[in-house]
Amino acid sequence: MNNIKALIKKDLLNLASYKVSIIILFVGVCLCTLNTNVANLAPIVIITMVGMISLSTFSYDEISKAEKYLLAMPNTKEDMIKAKYILVIGLTVLGGVVAYFLTILLSYVMNKVNQNAAITIDYMSLLYTTIAGIFGIGLVESIQIPSIYKWGAEKGRVQMFILVFIIFLIIGVAAYFITKFGLDIDITSAIDKIKDYAVYILLVITAILYYISYKVAYKIYKKKEY
């Protein structure tokens, strides 16, 4: 466990150079969206940014060829993978929590400063948006991390877009055949039925996605040689 902590520490110290930019961006995004009718969007933007920043730790490692050095120290490949997933998931969730409360805090401050601002926040809706944001970036990360382990940080990004394209292509082809064969699937009523459980379903799907992604990444990384 100490090794995993140390590996996370290394990545956090690498990201420390971002700290001022991150704070400015967080506040900036919130202020921009609060002045519109879509204040709920702030968490999505912030979570996406945080998710992308956490993935940049792979680029830092690639530039320094750090993985070879880290494996020469008392670390196993399992430690390395676990540390990356803990960092990425942790930062994404933390980004969501911070974005949620920051949006509420800034809307409160703006309403106090300017009585005419009248920014109303629906807390539940904001929570749903935050969780949807975590799910969205979780989906991207769970595809991108194994891609990075397979093809490297630079190529991995390109390969990820290809994978996402393939996934959408499969969905599109499936939808085409469903329509062609006249299968009657009422998506609107299906969504209505699961609406009350949507948050839990999204959280469970996100957890499953990360788990599958971890297993795939570990399988790839185990075979990788430096």
Add this chain to the structure above:
Amino acid sequence: MENNIEIKNVSKKYDKFELKNISFNVPKGVIVGLIGENGAGKTTTIKSILNIINFKGDIKIFGKDNKKYEKIIKQDIGVVLDDSFLSDYLDAKGIGKVMQSFYKNWNEKKYLEYLQKFNLPSNKMVKDFSSGMKMKLKIAAAISHSPKLLILDEPTSGLDPVVRNEILDIFREYMLEDEERSILMSTHITTDLEHISDYIVFINKGNIVFDMPTMDLLDNYGIAKCDEKNFEKINKDDYIKYRKEKYQYELLINNRGKFKSKYGNVNIDKASIEDIMLLNIKGEK
């Protein structure tokens, strides 16, 4: 003599290269130089020792299997890799903070002393360091947990002679601190090894050509120079390899005294490690 590293029949096959059943030891208290041209198998050997790659054969470090006891063993190893480091985007202070979380015996005070001794700034990012400074930082990071074994992959490549000499001094001091310590150092700058190593292991095309004390090598090996007429009189068993130069033949011999007494009219020079390596690789028989 007890060994810090024991390598037995280690093989590794790539598409275009194969490390073939190599075996050698790194005894306690000695510096072993691993020499060979680029692509000869030096780095593959080091990667096998560090269990970074999958390989066939047995490697024991401090008497323990390097795969089974990997984490325990690595607590007592310091590593310097030519092309790889923790991060280019941390400063020396940050490097220390991370390293102390990896090693139980990490000595922060010692690390800061090394930074001072090597004139390394603690608040400058590694990416802004010169090659020599970067190498010194890598060494400081590798020895601040007082490892019993230091594994160095090309620690002096690309450095000027002054910095190289400073770095060799660091290794000498490291060895003087504890007589049970060892260094395994891979390099193609063989002159460095003449000054510092106790043993030389020469790898060529994935095979070990020789594994012997540096003193024996420098004392006994030689380059015999003669014309074609004299060359034809020399028995093939009396030299290792030969090379035909423009005006003369150069023969690599492994017993200067014996050769001199047999062929008195042939000039013999002392052979440097570089001469021995070159003639072994480029020479014919």
